[in-house]
Amino acid sequence: MRLLKLSLLLQDENFVIERIFVMKIHLIRSYSREFFVSCPKISFIIAVATLWFLGMLAAPASADTVLQVTPLSWNVIGLDSNSPFAGPYRFPVGARVCNTGSSDAGDVTATFVWDSANAGVDLRGGSLSSIPLGLIAAGDCSDAYFEVEVERATAPYNTARLYHITASDSVSGATGTSPQPRELYVEHLISQNRNSVTDIKLNGTAVPAGGSMTLMVGNTYTIELDGGTATQGYNQFEAFIDFSNTIFQILSVTTTYSADNSPYVPSPNDELYADACLWENDPNSPNYRSCIGGDFKAGGVNVVTTYTVKIIGGGGTSQTLNSLLYDFSGSSYHYNGDYIVGARIANIIGPSSVTIAKSFAPRAITPGSTSVMSFKLANPTTETFTGVNFTDSFPAGLKVAATPGVTYDGCGAGVIFPSSQPPAKIQQPALGR
Numbered sequence: 001m002r003l004l005k006l007s008l009l010l011q012d013e014n015f016v017i018e019r020i021f022v023m024k025i026h027l028i029r030s031y032s033r034e035f036f037v038s039c040p041k042i043s044f045i046i047a048v049a050t051l052w053f054l055g056m057l058a059a060p061a062s063a064d065t066v067l068q069v070t071p072l073s074w075n076v077i078g079l080d081s082n083s084p085f086a087g088p089y090r091f092p093v094g095a096r097v098c099n100t101g102s103s104d105a106g107d108v109t110a111t112f113v114w115d116s117a118n119a120g121v122d123l124r125g126g127s128l129s130s131i132p133l134g135l136i137a138a139g140d141c142s143d144a145y146f147e148v149e150v151e152r153a154t155a156p157y158n159t160a161r162l163y164h165i166t167a168s169d170s171v172s173g174a175t176g177t178s179p180q181p182r183e184l185y186v187e188h189l190i191s192q193n194r195n196s197v198t199d200i201k202l203n204g205t206a207v208p209a210g211g212s213m214t215l216m217v218g219n220t221y222t223i224e225l226d227g228g229t230a231t232q233g234y235n236q237f238e239a240f241i242d243f244s245n246t247i248f249q250i251l252s253v254t255t256t257y258s259a260d261n262s263p264y265v266p267s268p269n270d271e272l273y274a275d276a277c278l279w280e281n282d283p284n285s286p287n288y289r290s291c292i293g294g295d296f297k298a299g300g301v302n303v304v305t306t307y308t309v310k311i312i313g314g315g316g317t318s319q320t321l322n323s324l325l326y327d328f329s330g331s332s333y334h335y336n337g338d339y340i341v342g343a344r345i346a347n348i349i350g351p352s353s354v355t356i357a358k359s360f361a362p363r364a365i366t367p368g369s370t371s372v373m374s375f376k377l378a379n380p381t382t383e384t385f386t387g388v389n390f391t392d393s394f395p396a397g398l399k400v401a402a403t404p405g406v407t408y409d410g411c412g413a414g415v416i417f418p419s420s421q422p423p424a425k426i427q428q429p430a431l432g433r
Contacts, residue, residue: 064103067167067176070096074238074273075281078333079150081188087339088324089150090124090242095165095178097133098141106171108133110144114163120156121184124149128245145250150186160185183283187333195325195336199226200344209342216383217315217350225305227325233259233299234327235277235291241323247314247348253307259300264293274298315350349381370401
């Protein structure tokens with residue numbers, strides 16, 4: 001009877017895991033001899049069931065969704081070696097979030113976390129500390145770029161601040177984190193002419209130094225940074241434009257080098273950072289901030305970094321875009337001498353840029369009569385707006401006539417949705433410049 005009872009309990013799907021686990025202990029300690037002697041088949045069934053339940057107990061909650069977070073940027077940041085009040089002070093800190101599991105990650109967010117204090121190193125004021133990445137399918141990756149700013153003063157030199165970047169999926173509960181400990185170290189950067197920006201292009205069209213580009217909220221653009229370094233390149237090298245992550249969502253990056261003998265840097269490289277000599281990033285290592293993989297280099301006289309960006313905000317603002325090419329070679333750190341004079345201006349426009357004016361003819365009418373109401377929409381920008389719509393609320397006693405007699409001029413026919421009661425909605429297909 002004892003053997004039969006235990007066998008039935010193990011096969012009962014309503015039996016709680018804790019009691020089955022206890023039963024397994026009894027099986028090992030008290031009944032193993034009876035099972036093998038009296039009924040070897042039942043012993044085998046219970047042993048298999050026990051192993052199955054033990055496997056179930058050991059399985060992690062999100063075994064099918066696994067998030068891996070890998071740094072994308074150099075741990076060295078800095079200020080001009082002669083004057084901290086001139087030169088670069090903003091740096092991208094990126095991470096690649098990959099789903100290495102077999103199931104999709106439904107709603108992923110990357111978050112920047114400080115692990116120590118340093119008043120001279122912080123995220124850029126107003127920038128995003130958490131970036132929504134959305135769905136990451138099994139086997140795919142998404143990149144997140146945060147902005148770090150160094151205080152323009154002498155105090156931050158040769159200081160550091162610990163950080164890490166996490167990823168979490170609100171659907172599966174899966175989480176991941178970048179390696180720890182890791183830090184951002186503030187170096188003395190030497191301005192040198194051997195690094196330079198030769199061009200910046202918007203969708204293939206050159207934008208000269210001091211020039212401007214017009215970008216519309218919601219649109220996607222290709223922005224190319226062309227530059228050069230010493231002929232052979234450097235052990236460490238990074239080229240970037242300091243895009244605000246509240247306005248520019250970086251969808252992808254590709255960098256090519258005219259010189260690259262490093263086994264660690266492909267060309268094209270899908271990162272801003274060329275870790276040519278295999279840099280030691282662990283601050284606890286005796287080799288910290290030095291090459292541990294050989295005297296390899298990447299860079300050259302022709303370095304092209306191509307961004308695909310989506311404009312996600314900032315309508316009505318103008319953004320100064322500075323470009324930095326900086327490196328480590330020999331025993332010092334260098335950046336492009338044309339940093340200050342090479343800025344471009346990004347004018348961000350949105351629907352609020354469209355102007356609208358309304359008029360009546362005649363302006364005065366008696367009850368029961370009609371007046372022609374006209375709307376004039378103007379686009380003062382160089383971009384074309386599509387899908388424009390607006391709503392007009394009428395005062396009491398005024399409504400759209402039974403036969404509106406709508407006409408359009410200038411931008412093609414639109415659609416009006418008159419209502420017997422205000423408001424009325426009008427859609428216009430496109431507004432050219």
